[in-house]
Amino acid sequence: MKSVTIQQPEKLVIEERSAPQPLPGEVRIRVTCAGICGSDVHIYRGHNPFAKYPRVIGHEFFGLIDAVGEGVEKSRIGERVVGDPVVSCGHCYPCAVGRPNVCAELQVIGVHRDGGFSEYVTLPAKNAHVVPDSIPDNEATMVEPFxxxxxxxxxxxxxxxxxxxxxxxxxxxxxxxxxxxxxxxxxxxxxxxxxxxxxxxxxxxxxxxxxxxxxxxxxxxxxxxxxxxxxxxxxxxxxxxxxxxxxxxxxxxxxxxxxxxxxxxxxxxxxxxxxxxxxxxSRLNSNRFPLVISWMTERKIQPEKLITHQFPYTQVLDAMELFEKDQKQCCKVLLKF
Missing domain, CATH: 3.40.50.720 (NAD(P)-binding Rossmann-like Domain)
Structure with a gap:
């Protein structure tokens, strides 16, 4: 598979990697669309203190489940899903009071572990949220920002x-x-x-x-x-x-x-x-994906208004430079895989 990897600050490559296999309790997503966030640029520039290199970036992503790990129903294969990047332990104090976004052992996909700027990404099954067919792929990619x-x-x-x-x-x-x-x-x-x-x-x-x-x-x-x-x-x-x-x-x-x-x-x-x-x-989100998906379904929000540019992932450097430098015309930039 192809992955967008920051090998070290200021050094981005599109490299060939082996497709990851989902661990027990995980699913694998075949990514079709991903959004660029300011934090992705910060990792590229070396300004994110939490990132370790090399790192596949990207925490706003949408795709189809194409494989499942042990303990996950095979019926989930083929689901249209967005990935919640917040991976929490489930048993510390913040998790116990409903704030997994500040988990004592927090891992953020695309920061602490490899992310969605890749043809495939794995994550806990509970982090993969089904998106109704009424929400187009591009708009589904905008769930995480909302x-x-x-x-x-x-x-x-x-x-x-x-x-x-x-x-x-x-x-x-x-x-x-x-x-x-x-x-x-x-x-x-x-x-x-x-x-x-x-x-x-x-x-x-x-x-x-x-x-x-x-x-x-x-x-x-x-x-x-x-x-x-x-x-x-x-x-x-x-x-x-x-x-x-x-x-x-x-x-x-x-x-x-x-x-x-x-x-x-x-x-x-x-x-x-x-x-x-x-x-x-407020940091990240605490289990807000189902809520935002419902807002999109009910048309209470219009994510399409924020999407200003789209690029094939092979032009990721051009896309990130545009996002970083053109604050007058650029809002959300999507990468297509």
Missing amino acids: TIAANICSQMKPGPLDTVLIYGAGPMGLTSIQVLRGVYGVKEIIVADRIDERLSMAKANGADRVINNANSDLKTELDALGIRPTLIIDAACHPSILPEAISLASPAARIGIMGFSSEACVISQQAITSKELTIFS
Whole structure:
């Protein structure tokens, strides 16, 4: 089989490998479509502290089950499935309380173990989720990105009284807009970003207002509108955002952090406590795949709006360079296997 492998930072090859055999309790997927995520680029560039090399990257993938391991029903062969990249132990404290995404022994497919940028990938059978025929292959590949939004929203519990501010109109921000609008019916969504083309994407995906905070002061803009956000999502991942979000938030607001920056930021305890703010963080997803598949089936979200480019996997370097550098026109890039 052909696999996209990062042998070491800045060294990507498409190499011939033996097809993996599913272990007991596992299935093997013949991958047909996979999505590029920022974390894939980070592994390629050597900026992901969790990745070990060499590594087959890719954690957003769709395909057909073509083999099963011992203990898995053979009737599963032929199923159209998407793979949940979160592989957990099932018995530690986080797993016991329904948060396998921060399992004490967490393995992420495409990071800690080989991923879906390959013609075949193996994973636990419970991680392979059936996709109805009504969802096209391309859209099915988008289930994983939407589970990120589903995960943070499940913690923050948005509702029709909420006025939402989202920092960042990249893929995480855009999926959050769609989920907040189509599933939770929030009152108003404001999006801040520094790229006008990204803000246009935000409007197309359901934002009510957009603000270019490269050219204007966000607090001044919100004050002029008389807006105090009751729910704020940081989908831009810069250390300056959390202190600003705390200052902008309404009393009793919730703030959600989706980023993974290691840079320090300075926040005021008094600013948090005086408004009794709640701050959530969210990593990956905790069993949100069935929920997102149901949203797609019911057309509460429109994943096709986010797919801007497609490439054969043989052009993976071109695809990753486009994803990394063209923030004006590019959102989600899919690879075809």
